[in-house]
Amino acid sequence: MRAQIVTIGDEILIGQITDTNSQFIAGKLDELGFEVRRMLSISDEADDIRLNLDLALESSDCVILTGGLGPTKDDITKTTLANYFGVGFKQVPEVRARVKEIFARYGKEVPEVSYSQSSVPENCTVLMNSNGTAPGMWFETKEGKVVISLPGVPIEMKGLMEEEVLPRLKDHFDLQFNLHRTILTVGMGESEIMGIIGAWEDLLIQKNIKLAYLPSSGRVRLRLSSRGANRDLLDKNLEEEVEKLYQLIPNIIFGEEETDLAEAVGELFRERSMTLSTAESCTGGFIAHRLTSFAGSSEFFKGSVVSYDNEVKTGVLKVEKEVLEEHGAVSREVVEQMAVQVKDIMKTDYAVSVSGIAGPGGGTSEKPVGTVWVGMAGPGGFLKSRKFDFGNQRTANIYRTSNAVLNMLRKQLLK
């Protein structure tokens, strides 16, 4: 079964807001077994809505629209749908009562205009909205295709999807399964990975499995997808191929599905009952931030010294002044002292340190913007350091550095 999603609203088209509704709906439809063919955003104009609804119904069995259901004049979806289906309006007392109840909750009188929410096209089934005044609407065409209109406010749309739309879609359509497995890797680019797994990938088609490479900032997600009527078979086939993937690229896989790299590193520390601290210059606390962005981080992360200024490197971290002067802040010698010192100060098993030139200023021909030194200190006098070059975009530079540092930690703990 094929589905399309249409979001309606000028605020999307002028780039004022990110349309997150489409992603939410697409994920839910995909889970249910629909093949989502297109997602579309259009403006609050009747002609556009009619034209695109026609196009969508030509190639899909189900179309979900969001937006344009408010009580004000610029919201025209409901009238447009009544015109599209050539029907008049009916009154729904249940919706009128809900409008009253919602305004009463805030101790307010209902403005007359808000009662217009209880008037809907004659041919629709009303879907009650627990989180707002605008009801959802379910239409069926002569061919058994379904058009659903939902409010654009995310919390209202989500409530309606979960409570009303998904159960009805499951009943109405005879759906297949879409299964996905996402394997998360770090440390190799997509073409490098393809060099290793290319031959395996070519055989996936025999099992009706599609592979996608999804790169971002030094990590590549590998997604295996399969669609069919037999859920157990799909599951088994995917599991077999995921196992082969683990054999082909064991060292770069750090997790599956939505695991963040920092969380995967945290898990390794927790399993080993070990602790970690950081000393950060150019990353300015970003690695500490990532390591404290998930629940349970206090079990392994003790703290950080953000030594943005050289005085803090010498004053708090006790980096030797002579070393700093001789080698410069961005050097092997300095990051090694930073790592050893912060490990000592914070009394942790491991410590990592970073010093680099985040940019846009501060680069030299010898140490251009993007040069980053990373140090790592560990148990029994373990000490390691490495130089990276991450290019001249400040924000990307900071993010890539954090990925590289987290991956160094991951590899070290897995040794």
Place this chain on the structure above:
Amino acid sequence: MRAQIVTIGDEILIGQITDTNSQFIAGKLDELGFEVRRMLSISDEADDIRLNLDLALESSDCVILTGGLGPTKDDITKTTLANYFGVGFKQVPEVRARVKEIFARYGKEVPEVSYSQSSVPENCTVLMNSNGTAPGMWFETKEGKVVISLPGVPIEMKGLMEEEVLPRLKDHFDLQFNLHRTILTVGMGESEIMGIIGAWEDLLIQKNIKLAYLPSSGRVRLRLSSRGANRDLLDKNLEEEVEKLYQLIPNIIFGEEETDLAEAVGELFRERSMTLSTAESCTGGFIAHRLTSFAGSSEFFKGSVVSYDNEVKTGVLKVEKEVLEEHGAVSREVVEQMAVQVKDIMKTDYAVSVSGIAGPGGGTSEKPVGTVWVGMAGPGGFLKSRKFDFGNQRTANIYRTSNAVLNMLRKQLLK
């Protein structure tokens, strides 16, 4: 001039990622004077790409495609475009050199498959990509319409838009003006703001100006928009209304356009030649990260102690053990000591400190998840502290805390 945006990739259609590229491109095209009519997401299938490109060109002067330009097998946009235009491929030595250079930066050999990036459809103008191996491509139809294909990786797409696409579009098309002014506020909710500026807002229609409220995490952006052929007139009208807005809500405006609150605070410190440090517990370095996310932050920001563990609070920050035991880590007494100590250790004019319960665990009935204490120390023994409650969502909690801390600094420096 009308434009459409088409993002290509199954990861969007199955709801695995939010498509943020469309918003970015839409915003830029709108700024340039285009009317963005539709945004569309489709799968990596040749037929879909061709069909939708046809549809898009029927009703638009410019179509921007993103995605599907990687060197791996699932990426088919380039081949599909060559077929669509009925042309072969040409080699671009400049791209080949760029591929080499990028792999060299990571000290890696170029996998043969990556050189395929230097092969592009004969009829395109190559747009060099500063942040990756896949070039952008610019096509012109016989009718003078433009099709642009960009990589889907956001940083690469953004670089190409700014450096190559926008200047060329400006030259190629004779565009009207869409002008916007965005005023950034912090400290009041949107309905509170509306209560103050509502009467002024009602008069904007006379000047052909639209107002939008864009709330997020304790800040509200107010966007004034106007469209027309006379740029000077649009500018003058917008400027007049912005001035009125400054008179209506002077205390909550912290900047305009894309200024980040942290950057606005940094600017205040730089103007006063003053310095800042932070001591962070529940925010885990996030405030330091925000304060070091823009160029020039080393002029005022000296560093941070992330004291996630209580031992670091007593060991490094010298918070008194008795105070910590008596009042608990999340208390006025502890954040005040943290602020005073880190100011002293880092030798800065101001220091801020944070201790709170980020969640999901760790809450008590007296101090529920979301309770955050903030301390601020300044010149001449200045010391202040404040308690907040930011609710039980960990990530939102950390972000809202950082906004509150930055706004406390902003207001203090403006005194």
